[in-house]
Amino acid sequence: TLKKSLGQHFLKDENICHKIVQALQEHPFQRLLEVGPGGGALTKYLLQLPDIEFKCVELDEEKVTWLLKTYPALQSKIIHQDFLTVDQPYSEPFTVVGNFPYNISSQILFKVLDWKASVQVVVGMFQKEVAQRVVAGEGSKVYGILSVLVQAFFDVEYLFEVSENAFNPPPKVKSAVIRLTPRQTIPDMKSERSFFVLVKTAFNQRRKMLRNAVKSLYTPEALQDPIFDKRAEQLTVNDFARLTFTMK
Numbered sequence: 451t452l453k454k455s456l457g458q459h460f461l462k463d464e465n466i467c468h469k470i471v472q473a474l475q476e477h478p479f480q481r482l483l484e485v486g487p488g489g490g491a492l493t494k495y496l497l498q499l500p501d502i503e504f505k506c507v508e509l510d511e512e513k514v515t516w517l518l519k520t521y522p523a524l525q526s527k528i529i530h531q532d533f534l535t536v537d538q539p540y541s542e543p544f545t546v547v548g549n550f551p552y553n554i555s556s557q558i559l560f561k562v563l564d565w566k567a568s569v570q571v572v573v574g575m576f577q578k579e580v581a582q583r584v585v586a587g588e589g590s591k592v593y594g595i596l597s598v599l600v601q602a603f604f605d606v607e608y609l610f611e612v613s614e615n616a617f618n619p620p621p622k623v624k625s626a627v628i629r630l631t632p633r634q635t636i637p638d639m640k641s642e643r644s645f646f647v648l649v650k651t652a653f654n655q656r657r658k659m660l661r662n663a664v665k666s667l668y669t670p671e672a673l674q675d676p677i678f679d680k681r682a683e684q685l686t687v688n689d690f691a692r693l694t695f696t697m698k
């Protein structure tokens with residue numbers, strides 16, 4: 451039985467599965483984590499990759515039982531749990547892949563940010579709107595918290611779009627696959643914590659002049675900086691990073 455609340459849309463287009471695996475293989479890795487294997491559309495290919503340590507996280511008990519029966523190689527490799535509550539599955543660097551459940555896309559990205567010290571690459575299918583937000587640049591209507599937080603730490607690539615018909619059942623929205631790879635150099639910032647606080651506060655009132663949106667975080671003197679005449683959506687990732695240094 452299909453569980454809508456779990457965002458279950460299973461890939462039936464083998465060509466799309468191949469394209470995802472290909473995008474994954476462009477960056478070598480030794481350990482892999484799949485989020486939401488579901489019916490195993492991707493898993494069956496991932497298990498064939500040579501010399502890769504594999505784990506996956508699936509919340510739906512019915513799917514876990516089915517996967518174990520169908521792919522005996524998955525024994526002890528399935529974590530039957532909510533991905534949002536799992537501990538980092540490997541202590542050494544690992545890659546993340548998934549046709550993600552769309553209802554928790556942002557939380558998945560925040561989890562990846564938590565683990566960023568160990569995450570090598572992420573290749574993931576998202577609802578198209580979320581994928582667009584992740585890769586958006588300043589000035590774009592969809593540029594926001596996700597864009598800035600992810601792009602501060604990862605290079606982002608919008609790889610390809612996927613039509614509703616590639617899934618069973620077809621979702622109401624279009625999808626897109628993106629890839630994140632850790633940046634070589636992360637912009638200088640006072641601390642990650644202050645960066646996160648600043649970005650979230652700035653975008654919580656994205657239509658306000660920045661000076662008003664973030665005034666609780668700065669002294670009146672610091673707020674003289676003319677950059678505060680702008681709105682959050684006009685600032686680059688580097689602007690935000692620089693502005694952490696004058697925070698209270």
Ligand code: SAM
Binds near residue numbers: 457458461485488533
């Ligand atoms: N990978 C499969 C495919 O491409 O056909 C399934 C993708 S489906 C969009 C999302 C999968 O994530 C489902 O199998 C669903 O049960 C699982 N899922 C949903 N919420 C989850 C969560 N919080 N933690 C782990 N898995 C979850």
